[in-house]
Amino acid sequence: MVHIVGAGSGAVDLITLRGKKFLETADVVIYAGSLVNPELLQFCRKDARIFNSASMTLDEVLAVIEETESKSQMTVRLHTGDPSIYGAIQEQMDALSKRGIEFDVTPGVSSFLAAASSLKTEFTLPNVSQTVILTRIAGRTRVPESESLKNLATHKSTMCIFLSIDRIRDVVADLLTSYESSTPVAIVQKASWNDEKIIRGTLETIADQVEKSGIDRTAMIIVGNCLDCEYELSKLYDSNFSHGFRK
Numbered sequence: 017m018v019h020i021v022g023a024g025s026g027a028v029d030l031i032t033l034r035g036k037k038f039l040e041t042a043d044v045v046i047y048a049g050s051l052v053n054p055e056l057l058q059f060c061r062k063d064a065r066i067f068n069s070a071s072m073t074l075d076e077v078l079a080v081i082e083e084t085e086s087k088s089q090m091t092v093r094l095h096t097g098d099p100s101i102y103g104a105i106q107e108q109m110d111a112l113s114k115r116g117i118e119f120d121v122t123p124g125v126s127s128f129l130a131a132a133s134s135l136k137t138e139f140t141l142p143n144v145s146q147t148v149i150l151t152r153i154a155g156r157t158r159v160p161e162s163e164s165l166k167n168l169a170t171h172k173s174t175m176c177i178f179l180s181i182d183r184i185r186d187v188v189a190d191l192l193t194s195y196e197s198s199t200p201v202a203i204v205q206k207a208s209w210n211d212e213k214i215i216r217g218t219l220e221t222i223a224d225q226v227e228k229s230g231i232d233r234t235a236m237i238i239v240g241n242c243l244d245c246e247y248e249l250s251k252l253y254d255s256n257f258s259h260g261f262r263k
Contacts, residue, residue, distance in 0.1 A: 020099055025129070025130030025131075028056055042092040045091070134212060135202055137243055138242065142248040152179045200240065201243070204238065
């Protein structure tokens with residue numbers, strides 16, 4: 017059996033209880049070493065075989081899994097954040113299915129959620145934004161034209177931009193086609209890690225701030241008025257508003 021596990025955003029205690037249990041019992045652990053906090057490996061058995069997939073190809077990962085399966089042992093494939101977001105797990109799941117290898121997926125805490133916690137911010141404020149867009153700028157992995165930052169920016173919703181901090185000026189230029197230059201922006205590098213770093217600014221100032229900070233990787237770009245605005249109170253706790261649990 018293969019368990020694909022979301023390691024969480026970085027802090028060791030943000031892995032789920034289920035994910036931790038699988039780590040504790042795994043015979044083999046293949047972890048995304050370029051992003052996963054190595055301190056999570058403390059939960060592994062001392063005799064567990066551990067592989068860092070940062071330098072491995074898909075075929076090499078699958079070869080380790082097939083060898084483990086041939087011994088009727090259990091593998092944990094440990095991914096960063098939640099594996100369903102920029103985790104490249106579909107190709108792995110499809111390959112396992114073709115080989116008749118059973119697997120399941122344990123969700124994790126994504127970096128965009130950890131960033132919201134670090135910022136003490138709610139992304140979906142009444143009368144401000146009720147939509148959150150998760151996206152990235154095009155790089156070696158292309159982005160469909162319909163999902164370009166320029167097109168998505170027309171919604172003026174809360175936007176969480178992954179894998180794009182090294183092109184912050186391109187990001188800003190695309191967003192300014194629709195957002196006001198005064199729109200708040202927050203950069204959260206390594207959300208929930210001990211060395212987390214936060215920068216706040218606006219679309220007008222953030223590129224200079226990022227370049228001065230030296231941040232060029234493992235950072236989330238969050239854009240939207242939810243970061244600094246007036247908002248309506250929720251109807252959920254309004255004494256003048258009734259619902260199924262309160263008359």
